[in-house]
Amino acid sequence: MSHMLFEILAEKVLEENKHSSTFKAESFVKVATKISQKFNMQCKPKHVDNHLNTIYIKIGNNNQA
Numbered sequence: 439m440s441h442m443l444f445e446i447l448a449e450k451v452l453e454e455n456k457h458s459s460t461f462k463a464e465s466f467v468k469v470a471t472k473i474s475q476k477f478n479m480q481c482k483p484k485h486v487d488n489h490l491n492t493i494y495i496k497i498g499n500n501n502q503a
Contacts, residue, residue, distance in 0.1 A: 440493065442476065443469055443486060461490075 446469045447461060466483035473481040 439473060439477065440489070442473060443489060446472055447490075 447465060450461065450465045450468070463483060466486045469486045470481045470483045473479070473486070
């Protein structure tokens with residue numbers, strides 16, 4: 439699921455020629471919709487946001503070690 443999240447967000451970055459490190463709410467909606475369809479489960483935009491924050495925290499902790 440994380441891989442799919444990164445693929446979709448990477449597409450958004452390329453589409454928008456994005457230069458900041460934040461994503462708009464519509465990006466999280468798009469990811470949640472695609473994950474819900476692919477895995478036949480209910481995924482909400484807030485779940486996507488929380489998962490992305492968790493990944494950022496894990497990456498930050500690994501870089502400090």
